[in-house]
Amino acid sequence: MATTTLTPVPQIVVDHVERESHGLMGWLTTTDHKRIGILYMVTSFVFFIVGGVEALMLRLQLGLANNDLISPQTYNELFTLHGSTMIFLFVVPMMAGLGNYFVPLMIGARDVAFPRLNAISYWLFLAGAIVFYASIFWTPSAAGWIATVPLSESTYSPAGGVDAWIYLIHLTGLGSLLGAINFFVTIANMRAPGMTWSRLPLFVWSILTYALLLIVALPVIAAAVTMLLLDRHFGTHFYDPAQGGSVLLWQNLFWFFGHPEVYVMVLPAFGVISEVLPVFARKPIFGYKAIAASTILIAFLGLLTWIHHLFTTPTPVVVLIFAMIASFLIAVPTGVKIFNWIGTLWQGSIEFRTPLIFAVSAIALFTIGGITGVFLAIFPVDWQLNDTYFVVAHLHFVLIGGSVFGIFAAIYYWFPKMTGRMLSEALGRLSCGLMFVGTLVTFLIQHSLGLDGMPRRVYEYDNVGHLQLYNQISTVGSWILAAGVLVTVINVARSLKSGATAGPDPWKANTLEWFVPSPPPENNFDVIPRVRSLEPMKDIRREVERHSSDPRTPAPATTVPAPSETTVSV
Amino acid sequence: LRRPPAPTRSQLRNVALVCALTLLVAAVFAPDAFAHLLTPQSGGSANANRISNLYDVTLYIAIVIFIGVEGTLLYTLVRFRKRKGRVPVQIHGNTRLEIGWTVGAAVVLIALAVLTFAELHSIRTPDASGPNGLSVGDGAELTSDDAIKPPKGPYITIQVNGQQYIWRFTYLGFGKLADQLDDPYTYYHMYVPTNTTVELKVVSQDVVHSWWIPDLGGKVQAVPGYANWTWFNIPKPATYSGQCAFLCGEGHARMKALVTALPPKQWLAWLHTLEAELKANKAGGAAGRAALQNRTGSAAVENP
Numbered sequence: 001m002a003t004t005t006l007t008p009v010p011q012i013v014v015d016h017v018e019r020e021s022h023g024l025m026g027w028l029t030t031t032d033h034k035r036i037g038i039l040y041m042v043t044s045f046v047f048f049i050v051g052g053v054e055a056l057m058l059r060l061q062l063g064l065a066n067n068d069l070i071s072p073q074t075y076n077e078l079f080t081l082h083g084s085t086m087i088f089l090f091v092v093p094m095m096a097g098l099g100n101y102f103v104p105l106m107i108g109a110r111d112v113a114f115p116r117l118n119a120i121s122y123w124l125f126l127a128g129a130i131v132f133y134a135s136i137f138w139t140p141s142a143a144g145w146i147a148t149v150p151l152s153e154s155t156y157s158p159a160g161g162v163d164a165w166i167y168l169i170h171l172t173g174l175g176s177l178l179g180a181i182n183f184f185v186t187i188a189n190m191r192a193p194g195m196t197w198s199r200l201p202l203f204v205w206s207i208l209t210y211a212l213l214l215i216v217a218l219p220v221i222a223a224a225v226t227m228l229l230l231d232r233h234f235g236t237h238f239y240d241p242a243q244g245g246s247v248l249l250w251q252n253l254f255w256f257f258g259h260p261e262v263y264v265m266v267l268p269a270f271g272v273i274s275e276v277l278p279v280f281a282r283k284p285i286f287g288y289k290a291i292a293a294s295t296i297l298i299a300f301l302g303l304l305t306w307i308h309h310l311f312t313t314p315t316p317v318v319v320l321i322f323a324m325i326a327s328f329l330i331a332v333p334t335g336v337k338i339f340n341w342i343g344t345l346w347q348g349s350i351e352f353r354t355p356l357i358f359a360v361s362a363i364a365l366f367t368i369g370g371i372t373g374v375f376l377a378i379f380p381v382d383w384q385l386n387d388t389y390f391v392v393a394h395l396h397f398v399l400i401g402g403s404v405f406g407i408f409a410a411i412y413y414w415f416p417k418m419t420g421r422m423l424s425e426a427l428g429r430l431s432c433g434l435m436f437v438g439t440l441v442t443f444l445i446q447h448s449l450g451l452d453g454m455p456r457r458v459y460e461y462d463n464v465g466h467l468q469l470y471n472q473i474s475t476v477g478s479w480i481l482a483a484g485v486l487v488t489v490i491n492v493a494r495s496l497k498s499g500a501t502a503g504p505d506p507w508k509a510n511t512l513e514w515f516v517p518s519p520p521p522e523n524n525f526d527v528i529p530r531v532r533s534l535e536p537m538k539d540i541r542r543e544v545e546r547h548s549s550d551p552r553t554p555a556p557a558t559t560v561p562a563p564s565e566t567t568v569s570v
Numbered sequence: 571l572r573r574p575p576a577p578t579r580s581q582l583r584n585v586a587l588v589c590a591l592t593l594l595v596a597a598v599f600a601p602d603a604f605a606h607l608l609t610p611q612s613g614g615s616a617n618a619n620r621i622s623n624l625y626d627v628t629l630y631i632a633i634v635i636f637i638g639v640e641g642t643l644l645y646t647l648v649r650f651r652k653r654k655g656r657v658p659v660q661i662h663g664n665t666r667l668e669i670g671w672t673v674g675a676a677v678v679l680i681a682l683a684v685l686t687f688a689e690l691h692s693i694r695t696p697d698a699s700g701p702n703g704l705s706v707g708d709g710a711e712l713t714s715d716d717a718i719k720p721p722k723g724p725y726i727t728i729q730v731n732g733q734q735y736i737w738r739f740t741y742l743g744f745g746k747l748a749d750q751l752d753d754p755y756t757y758y759h760m761y762v763p764t765n766t767t768v769e770l771k772v773v774s775q776d777v778v779h780s781w782w783i784p785d786l787g788g789k790v791q792a793v794p795g796y797a798n799w800t801w802f803n804i805p806k807p808a809t810y811s812g813q814c815a816f817l818c819g820e821g822h823a824r825m826k827a828l829v830t831a832l833p834p835k836q837w838l839a840w841l842h843t844l845e846a847e848l849k850a851n852k853a854g855g856a857a858g859r860a861a862l863q864n865r866t867g868s869a870a871v872e873n874p
Contacts, residue, residue, distance in 0.1 A: 072820045072821065072822075072823065073820050076817070076819075076820065076822075142819075142820070143817070144817050148777075148778055148816075148817070149778075150776065150777045150778070150794060151777040151778065151817065151818060151819060156734075156776070156777055156819060241794045241795025241796075242795075245795075246795065247778065247793050247794050247795055247796070248793060248796065281650070281658060282658040283658040283659065283660065283661075284660060284661070284662050285662075286661070286662070286663050286664075287662075287663035287664075287668050288662065288663070289663075290663070290668050290672075312780060312788070312789045312790055312791045312798075313791045313793060313796075313798070314790075314791070314793060314796040314797065314798040314799075317690075317694065324683070324686065325683065328679040328682070328683060329679075331675065331679055332672060332675045332676050332679065335671070335672075335675040336668070336671065336672055336675070338639060339668075339671045340663075340668070342639075342642055342643055342646055343663070343664070343667070345643075345646045345647065345650060346646050346650065347650060347658065347659040347661070348650050348658045348659070349650065349651075349652045349653070349656045349657070349658040350646075350647060350650050350651050350652055351652050352651065352652075360643070360647060363643060364640060364643060367636070367639050367640060367643075368636070371632045371635060371636055372632075374628065374632065374679070374682065375625065375628055375629075375632070378624065378628060378682065378686050379686075380620075380621050380624055380686065380689065380690060380693045380694075380788065381610075381621060381624055381625045381628060382788075383621065383787070383788020383789050383790075384610040384611075384618075384621050384622075384625070384784065384787075384788050384789070385610065386780075386788075386789055386815070387780055387782075387789065387815040387816055388815065447608075448606060448607045448608070451606045451607070451608065451609060451610045451611070452606040452611070453606075453611055453784045453812070455780075455782070455813060455814070455815040455816075456817075457817040457822060458813075458822060458823035459822075459823050460823050460824075461823070465606065
């Protein structure tokens, strides 16, 4: 008989077990990936609310033609805060939070590879947030989240706001970079026995891709903002054309980071959708390999398309053509994902629970953003649409449709796991309905605003054509959207206190996080189950059924997850 | 609690038909005022019209894809919702189908790329001036070493200079001096001859701006240290408006511009008036400086 040699699985080895800290100190000193995940999620959700309030103020100012509710300077500061907050302080760290909490659980690990580095990542992110928001007590940056030179140089933005923005990029960027390395090492080394790459959950694939993109793109923006800092304070001329510097250097470096950043924000949300759909359609994911491959392909192509943000700059046409083709190419794997999701629902038995409703809404809305993206990729057409509200509409369909709805699907899907309590379905549906309608009302009409000639980042407009009417529709929509978000906040607050008990596996889901109790114990798994397919929980449930129907055989030990003490098995 | 009966297929079909018809009727009979609900502005110059055509074709394809994808999604959700006795089919994929839709998506995009290449040349390269345009004898150029390919036949070049928060237009070559230092210029309001190809050399003297008159074609960024090029040719006398499209600071929203096209003869008359005005202003300035110099005894007063 052939003997099988077991490859040793790397595990956390400890020489002593420290007593768990409780209360505030517990949160401040924690290295538990789940607690750090919750810190990320709560902090970034707070910034989602802050950024949302800023957006509501912007929309109020635009509710009337030639309105003077908000001064031009304040308006510019508000959209700078709004963009920077939503990107650097909400979506990216929220994905880091979800990844932190669920990647180790989904791959059957007891923590991430470098738990203390993980804690540093979070505190760097928070430090960046505090430095950036401290600037609102002085003069925040008014140069937009893209901080284009020379406007962000000291000649035109002498106040310290731009410096605060630079430190935001540096601190959150360093945090994200360390976090990304951590994710990559964890996923590469700490998977449960039997979890080959082809059995890796799609959400984990998306976090792996998120990590790779961050590792490639973040050093570039770090260099770019460092040069800006040197220009501003130490007399260098990287971006000063009068001294041989180049303004376009900034735009190239910024968007070399900025475009992959879009996929950093949206791919993990796609991962969530790919997890949620099979669970509620009661059907395996359609075309697992195609979805995983398309994730990697989108990320790779995403690194080649930054020039499509520079279509109106003095750049040779041949470069523009390259960027157009590369952008077109991205539409193919993105389309493949959407088709595969519909394929997953097809011939299923779809249960309309809140996570599924959010996931399906995300597909419906993201499709609009994807299609308008093709318009923008055709560079002669982009010459008309670039820097107008058409682009604003496009990016919000991508980032609200893709990222925000994906995040909300994740919240509703995983809240029972994180807290042990269920969220209200009725409130969840109401929230999703309001957010869906709100997004459509706010942003559909913004395409027309752009086509009617309204540039973005303007604090006022003349009431020519239907500009005021369109803007008012959009402003009303923004309040509907906000109401939808508020309903989820209420839902979470209620359920934390009085939600129904969830149990370990309320959805009868497929992945390993549902194997452990809700909320999971600090060491996650007493026994790490051996993974035999893409859907290990299905196998485990089947096994349990088989054993319970045949009382003569005892149930296998792996199927009884016991809530445990803080011991770590070695 | 009893559920209302699910709509039958024919009922659904009727609803869909009514919706589609309503949309179609609305699209056809929509008042002119709502013309830009779905399409960009155009009509001032041929390049804007060509961009608009390219946009329209993309829009038709997009509408088909949009209805196809969203329709299939909606149908799937309704058709395969959980019902008693429904058994979800345990399939993991379908290689043929997956290859099929990958190729399908690629084909649509290749078609769009081909269309773009077909239109690109005529959008990018300036048209020739019309027969009633400004003639060479009246100051139009015939040759140039500009970055974009010059049109066949006469054309004029205007330098568009962006600065916080106003546009300055210099009518290149219409002054008397060889170094072009006395070329006539205007702020905010540009005047051009009709039926004449106008090349714009777009530059900036401070931060990045973006030149955009929607009816006259796409945007070009005014980037310090670079010259950017575009063109238009307005067939009939008219005035078009636009504004800076790239965030340039506090006054960005008020950095507007007008372009008025006049018949060549009227335009020449306007140009002469402008030159006389500028000359008078210059003389006035020189006299003022001389007076100041006499009064204060300073050796030189800087020309502002």
